[in-house]
């Protein structure tokens with residue numbers, strides 16, 4: 017967690033620093049002694065919350081917040097205004113209208129400060145998730161449109177080249193070239209199919225499934241994908257709630273996640289897939305944007321190389337890959353994302369470079385898609 021305090025009083029900055037050191041020892045803390053310096057630092061440091069003094073010489077808190085909120089680089093950083101008790105109600109209203117998220121009065125209560133920072137963090141995370149899902153939605157519409165047209169063109173190329181191939185005897189030198197065209201078109205079709213899955217422009221065959229049975233039936237296949245040097249462990253509740261799913265899609269999802277896990281463990285390791293019923297409490301509902309219904313939780317965990325933090329927000333983007341050219345197209349997780357969305361579920365990732373990665377998926381039980 018990163019916190020920036022902007023205040024012209026060195027004493028106030030020391031007080032905030034002490035509170036944070038005591039109550040949030042893991043937080044990274046930076047300070048600025050003027051609005052101008054604070055704005056500069058906010059751009060570079062990208063804090064999770066800004067604590068802003070209202071009364072400062074030259075550029076006051078109002079002016080500072082106006083700059084912060086109009087700059088797209090800092091606009092989404094929550095701001096807590098620290099005010100003197102004497103600040104008039106109309107000034108509080110003004111600050112709120114300019115984009116402030118909360119107020120604290122001096123002398124600062126340490127518990128209130130920490131509680132407010134935690135709330136700001138929750139808001140920021142929820143907003144980030146929302147922005148990210150809007151972005152993926154927009155990419156999905158674009159990719160889906162292109163893929164749809166591409167698929168039609170590919171069908172024509174494939175149709176004509178297959179006809180030509182049928183008219184070309186195997187000893188004809190053109191036979192091999194035509195076969196290569198058809199192979200390439202098939203590869204292109206696979207790619208567009210992945211994009212269509214991501215953008216949800218796919219036929220929807222739904223069945224009520226017991227997911228633990230589905231996954232047990234799929235075990236042999238996953239074992240083949242991951243090879244001998246990775247051990248597979250399947251864990252599931254005795255009876256998982258039935259979930260309405262498209263079986264092919266769920267298998268595709270497990271396959272893509274397993275392939276990624278395999279690639280993250282070139283020296284071998286373990287892959288754990290668990291499937292359990294999950295009861296959603298209020299906290300989970302708000303942080304994961306789920307409803308208070310029963311869900312089935314699928315967790316796919318590997319102990320591979322992990323994902324660096326700066327990549328974690330990009331991995332579901334189409335064509336994001338860290339693999340060599342020709343090895344990965346960057347569509348595996350986009351498909352997984354599209355599939356989970358299509359089932360009205362959510363997917364999150366937690367990962368620690370060097371220790372491994374867990375993808376957690378929640379699918380609503382007993383609802384139709």
Ligand SMILES: Nc1ncnc2c1ncn2[C@@H]1O[C@H](COP(=O)(O)OP(=O)(O)OP(=O)(O)O)[C@@H](O)[C@H]1O
Nearest residue numbers: 276277280322331337338339344345346347348349
């Ligand atoms: N389990 C994992 N461990 C470590 N990194 C992962 C894991 N899963 C995904 N990644 C990272 O996320 C990136 C995107 O994954 P994605 O499945 O979308 O594409 P890809 O595997 O690179 O290519 P494709 O799946 O299209 O063949 C990967 O290149 C890798 O950097």
Ligand SMILES: [Mg+2]
Nearest residue numbers: 275276348349
């Ligand atoms: Mg992949």
